[in-house]
Amino acid sequence: MRILKTITFTGAIALAIASCSAPKGIVSTNPAKIDVRPFKTTKLSDTQLQRWSHFDLDKDTVPGMSVDRAYAELLKGKKGTKVVVGVVDSGVDIEHEDLQGEIWNNPKEIAGNKKDDDNNGYVDDIHGWNFLGDADNEQLELTRIVKKGNDGSVQFENAKAELEHKTAELAPQKQQLDFILAGDKAVADYLKKKDYTAEDAKKIQTTDQALSQYKAMMVQILTSTPRAEFDAQMQEYKDYVYDQVNYNLNTSFDGRKIVGDNPNDINDTKYGNNNVIGPKKDGAKHGTHVAGIIAAVRGNNKGGDGIASNNVQIMAVRAVPNGDEYDKDIALAIRYAVDNGAKVINGSFGKGFSPNKQWVYDAIKYAASKDVLFVHAAGNDAEDIDTAPNFPNDADGKNPEYADNVITIGALNYEYGPGLMADFSNYGKENVDVFAPGVKIYATTPNNTYEYLQGTSMASPNVAGVAALIRSYYPSLTASQVKHILMDSGTELTTPINLAGSEGKTQTTLAAISKTGKIVNAYNALILAEKLAKK
Numbered sequence: 001m002r003i004l005k006t007i008t009f010t011g012a013i014a015l016a017i018a019s020c021s022a023p024k025g026i027v028s029t030n031p032a033k034i035d036v037r038p039f040k041t042t043k044l045s046d047t048q049l050q051r052w053s054h055f056d057l058d059k060d061t062v063p064g065m066s067v068d069r070a071y072a073e074l075l076k077g078k079k080g081t082k083v084v085v086g087v088v089d090s091g092v093d094i095e096h097e098d099l100q101g102e103i104w105n106n107p108k109e110i111a112g113n114k115k116d117d118d119n120n121g122y123v124d125d126i127h128g129w130n131f132l133g134d135a136d137n138e139q140l141e142l143t144r145i146v147k148k149g150n151d152g153s154v155q156f157e158n159a160k161a162e163l164e165h166k167t168a169e170l171a172p173q174k175q176q177l178d179f180i181l182a183g184d185k186a187v188a189d190y191l192k193k194k195d196y197t198a199e200d201a202k203k204i205q206t207t208d209q210a211l212s213q214y215k216a217m218m219v220q221i222l223t224s225t226p227r228a229e230f231d232a233q234m235q236e237y238k239d240y241v242y243d244q245v246n247y248n249l250n251t252s253f254d255g256r257k258i259v260g261d262n263p264n265d266i267n268d269t270k271y272g273n274n275n276v277i278g279p280k281k282d283g284a285k286h287g288t289h290v291a292g293i294i295a296a297v298r299g300n301n302k303g304g305d306g307i308a309s310n311n312v313q314i315m316a317v318r319a320v321p322n323g324d325e326y327d328k329d330i331a332l333a334i335r336y337a338v339d340n341g342a343k344v345i346n347g348s349f350g351k352g353f354s355p356n357k358q359w360v361y362d363a364i365k366y367a368a369s370k371d372v373l374f375v376h377a378a379g380n381d382a383e384d385i386d387t388a389p390n391f392p393n394d395a396d397g398k399n400p401e402y403a404d405n406v407i408t409i410g411a412l413n414y415e416y417g418p419g420l421m422a423d424f425s426n427y428g429k430e431n432v433d434v435f436a437p438g439v440k441i442y443a444t445t446p447n448n449t450y451e452y453l454q455g456t457s458m459a460s461p462n463v464a465g466v467a468a469l470i471r472s473y474y475p476s477l478t479a480s481q482v483k484h485i486l487m488d489s490g491t492e493l494t495t496p497i498n499l500a501g502s503e504g505k506t507q508t509t510l511a512a513i514s515k516t517g518k519i520v521n522a523y524n525a526l527i528l529a530e531k532l533a534k535k
Contacts, residue, residue, distance in 0.1 A: 044414065049452075050304055052414045053293075053437035053462055056523070057491060063416045064437060065466060066523035067307055071298075074526050080311045080472030085294055085464060086128075086337030086345040088330065089287030091278035092316035093446040094127050096288060098302045102295040103127055104313040106340065120339065121269060128276040128316035129336055131329040135258040136283050137247040138323030141353040142166075147251040159353055163249060170244055177241050180221075180234065183214035198222035248323050255321065263326045266359050276316035281446040287316065289453050290348050292444030293461040294468065303450035304442045307465025307522070311472035315342055320349045327356035330392070334363040338370045343471050343479070346464040347376045347392070348457035354391035361402060364392065368405040373471075373479040375464040377456035378410045379426040382501030384513075386428040393431055405479040407467075407486060411438025411459040412519060418504070420497045425456055427500060427513035433483075434490050435510060436462045436520045466522045473526065474533040481532060489525040490518025 044052060044062070055064030084104050094103045106126050108118035116123045139147070145159035187201050188194045190211060201219045206212055221230060247253050256263055261271035278284050291314045296306035306312075319325055319333035330349070337345050345367065354360065367374055379390050394406035410432045411422035422439045426432065438459030445451045463486060470482050477485070492511075499506040499513070511517030 049414070049440060050442040053441060054305065054307075057416065057519075061416055062414060063412055063420060063491075063519055064414075065307075065462060065519070066521050067466070070469070070523040070526055074523065075469075075473070078473060080469070081475055082313055083308070083311060083344060083468045083472045083475075084313050084315050084340075084342045085308075085468050086315045086317055086333075086342035087287055087291050087294070087461075088317045088319050088333045088337065088345060088347050089290050089349070090320045090322070091130065091276060091284030091287045091318040092128075092291045092314060093277055093281055093284050093288040093444070094314075094316060095277070096292070096444050096446070097448045098296045098300070098444050098450075099288075099291060099314065100297070102291075102297065102306070102309060102312060102314055104315040104341075120336075122272075122274070122336070124274045125340075126274060128274075128318070129272055129333075130275050130278065130318040131272040131333055131336075132278070132318050132321055133259045133272050134279045135255050136279055136322055137243065137253070138255040138321035138325075139250065139253055140166075140248045141324040141351050141355070143249055143251055144324075145353060145355065155353065155355070162352070163251075166244075167249055170241065170249065174241050174245060177234075177237060180217070181238070183217050184234070186211055186214045187218050195227055196222075197227060243322060255323065256326075263328050264356070266328055266331065266356070269332060272318075276318055277446075278318055283322065284318075285445050285451075286348070286453075286457065287318070287320070288446050289441075289443045289451070290346060290457065290461045291316070292450075293441060293458060294346065294465040296444050303444055307462060308468040308472065312465075312468045315340065324351045324353075325349050327354055327359050331356075331359035331363040334360070334367055334374070338363075338367045338372050342372060344373045344375065344464050344467050346461050347374060348455075348460045350377060350379045351391055352381075352389045354389075357391055360392045364394070364406060365403050368403040368479065371479045372405060373467055373482055374406045375460050375467060376406060376408050377460040378408050378428070378432045380411075380424045380455050380457070381426055382424055383426050384428050385426045385432065386430045388426075390426060390431070395431065405483065407433045407463065407483045409433065409438075409456060409459045409463050409520075410435040410514060411454070411456045412436060413439045418496065418498050418507075420493070420495070421500050421508075421510075421513075422454070422456075422459075423498070423500050423503075424454075425459075425500045429513060429515065432514045433487055434463070434516050434518050434520050435459070435514060438462070463520050466520055466525055469522060470525060470529045474529040476533055477529060482529075485525050485528050485532065486520055487516045487518065489521055489528040490516055491521045491524070492516070492518045 053064045054067035055062040056066040056069045057063050110117050111126045122129050142159040142162050146163050198219050204215045262268045295309050295312045295314050298305040298309045317333040319329040394401045411425040412435045413422050436459040439454045440452045441458040496507040498504045499508045
């Protein structure tokens with residue numbers, strides 16, 4: 001799972017790391033008007049930032065999805081039907097205070113009787129299913145390919161080269177991380193105080209050259225970064241680096257033995273359990289955040305507001321580990337969600353190698369046959385996925401799409417202007433359909449907490465939420481129709497923007513890097529949905 005690691009270092013830490021209502025027609029934001037207006041320069045307040053993805057570009061000059069406007073002008077006084085949204089992810093904290101009443105309950109299953117009451121093959125699957133059992137960490141798919149040995153394939157050679165590249169790239173990061181951690185420990189040991197400040201460190205008098213060097217570094221860091229912030233950032237970076245060293249890029253690691261199945265046999269389906277949170281709540285952070293973007297209770301003064309809360313039920317399907325997901329788990333997770341009533345599935349995952357991709361393609365086709373929309377994150381590598389491998393997708397290369405129920409989402413920043421495109425987002429004229437908010441998205445995290453996270457992983461559930469709204473209020477519309485409504489009704493922008501990964505050196509437009517050149521607009525989508533539903 002190529003989840004974006006949101007590690008934003010401040011001040012000296014960055015230096016240290018671097019050195020080492022329904023009108024008759026769609027009332028769309030006028031592109032000609034927008035593209036000549038001055039860019040918004042006023043900094044968003046904390047309250048505004050927490051819900052920027054709900055804002056309206058024309059009214060607020062913030063490139064949100066016009067969700068608040070849709071609720072105020074189009075949905076007020078209306079009642080929709082409940083739509084089940086399958087969240088195929090790392091697990092969901094279904095006990096979270098801001099998701100209560102929003103979690104799917106299997107009406108055919110009796111809780112706790114240890115029987116498969118609905119005969120679907122999954123015992124006591126009350127809120128979904130956990131295809132990973134007690135497993136948490138995993139290798140990247142490329143690591144697994146290399147581990148299997150040289151089979152003479154191009155896939156092996158590409159995986160081997162990529163593994164070597166990633167390992168080499170990681171080495172200096174680990175070296176610099178270890179140096180900072182060692183410096184922090186050395187100063188803390190000398191002062192006999194773990195939570196020391198820059199002023200504390202300045203008082204150290206020593207002739208020890210190494211300690212003097214550590215002191216200077218920590219004084220510089222803590223002068224610009226509060227201690228608590230430093231600790232949080234370093235813990236996140238430590239987790240990121242050592243997860244790669246110990247699990248993701250480690251050919252000796254075997255995370256699958258905990259599950260007990262054969263991941264290369266699609267017919268071996270009797271595995272996993274009903275603990276949709278997972279073995280550790282903290283491990284469900286990504287999935288809980290995704291679920292909150294879609295469904296967190298609106299207007300309860302707790303955390304953020306879900307795009308489609310009160311209109312959805314979240315079905316939690318745990319199939320994405322800390323590492324790359326197995327094709328088998330994803331294929332079975334999609335089929336599980338479809339068979340148990342999901343009308344929208346969010347997939348905030350992806351990888352560059354997919355040995356059994358046909359299993360996933362077949363599952364997506366099955367979803368299409370059952371009228372289920374699959375919303376997928378484009379990925380966070382700042383790459384053109386028309387050429388760079390990115391799985392799953394809805395086409396092999398540039399061939400015609402094999403299913404019309406998949407919509408792929410790129411990520412937007414909250415500042416309208418040259419920096420509109422998230423600097424990590426993948427893109428593709430053929431393979432990315434639309435863009436949606438994906439930077440600094442505030443939503444639920446485990447244990448009744450809330451955080452900002454970012455990635456196309458966050459852009460995707462923003463769109464899944466809008467899709468769920470459409471299916472809630474206009475249930476006669478098909479998955480394919482909903483997909484095209486989302487694409488056709490978006491706000492088209494022509495202003496030049498910085499291409500992700502180019503560090504501002506390359507300018508492009510949304511039309512050049514996506515199929516529609518548009519950003520998702522819930523207000524417009526609901527208007528178009530009503531028109532189509534009336535027909």
